[in-house]
Amino acid sequence: MASNTLIESTSVRRSPAEHLAEAMAQGSTAGTVQLREIAFxxxxxxxxxxxxxxxxxxxxxxxxxxxxxxxxxxxxxxxxxxxxxxxxxxxxxxxxxxxxxxxxxxxxxxxxxxxxxxSANRSVLELSGPAAPLVLRKSCPADLHPRAFGVNRAITTTLANIPVLLWRTGEQSWYILPRASFTEHTVHWLIDAMSEFASEPVA
Missing domain, CATH: 3.30.70.1520 (Heterotetrameric sarcosine oxidase)
Incomplete structure (x- = not known):
């Protein structure tokens, strides 16, 4: 029998990288490079x-x-x-x-x-820390030097062979916006690219 109970949409919605939160935390390194999702x-x-x-x-x-x-x-x-x-x-x-x-x-x-x-078209990932530019340079063709790409600049480019919006939000922080369907690919690529900086995982 059909239920008449109404479920709030916010209680069942899932962000594109929600299921990857633990992997992002484990792949992050305190004081070096961190990856997280800015959900919704x-x-x-x-x-x-x-x-x-x-x-x-x-x-x-x-x-x-x-x-x-x-x-x-x-x-x-x-x-x-x-x-x-x-x-x-x-x-x-x-x-x-x-x-x-x-x-x-x-x-x-x-x-x-x-x-x-x-709002549902792109996911928003934040990559931060002093090693963030080194991670991005592994697959991003844009010139990321501060002289060419200062804080609060944003461009359309590619990362891990997919189109993204890349926004430098701070001296050591970047927002990466891939299409939602490419979120998992982007996250896994970033975690792999971050692995050489691993030492003590972020709690």
């Missing part, structure tokens, strides 16, 4: 042509403005940030539970542009 981050795809009414409305509503050059990030990892993906394409990232998509849709109104909730 709010992600909103935004499209608007610079100079248009839609661009102006969205730039004001997001609170950080919209970046207008490749690699530029408006905002910061502590709150809402907007990554440049193309001349008229951006990805806004905010903490879990943010009502960002609804707010931007309302702000856009009838102006030309597009707002799409993409």
């Amino acid at each position: 981050a709010t992600q909103v795809g935004v499209r608007a042509v610079p100079g248009s009414g839609g661009f102006a409305a969205l730039a004001e509503a997001v609170g950080t403005g919209l970046p207008q050059q490749v690699g530029v990030v408006a905002g910061s990892v502590e709150g809402t940030a907007v990554l440049w993906l193309g001349p008229d394409e951006f990805l806004a990232i905010a903490p879990e539970g943010a009502e960002l998509a609804a707010e931007l849709v309302a702000a856009l109104g009838d102006e030309p542009g597009q707002v799409v909730d993409l």
Whole structure:
């Protein structure tokens, strides 16, 4: 007999890397390199042509403005940030539970542009520690030197032969955003690449 009990969606949802949490912790090394998932981050795809009414409305509503050059990030990892993906394409990232998509849709109104909730489209992995750039360089073709890739810069590149968004969130921290379906591959590759730095696992 069918049950009439309603189950809260948050009680059954699973993040793309939830089942890999223990493996990431075991592969991490205190003070050297750590890997973890930033689960359920709010992600909103935004499209608007610079100079248009839609661009102006969205730039004001997001609170950080919209970046207008490749690699530029408006905002910061502590709150809402907007990554440049193309001349008229951006990805806004905010903490879990943010009502960002609804707010931007309302702000856009009838102006030309597009707002799409993409929170389930990509996973968000954080690689941090002084050895993080060495791990990334094993398979990322981008120039990761601080002179070329400073803090709060983000680009589309590849890692472990798959496309990712790579965002340098701090001097020793990076967000890696693969498509959700490539999360397991990315995590396992990173754990393997981190293995040479293993000493004492992070508790």
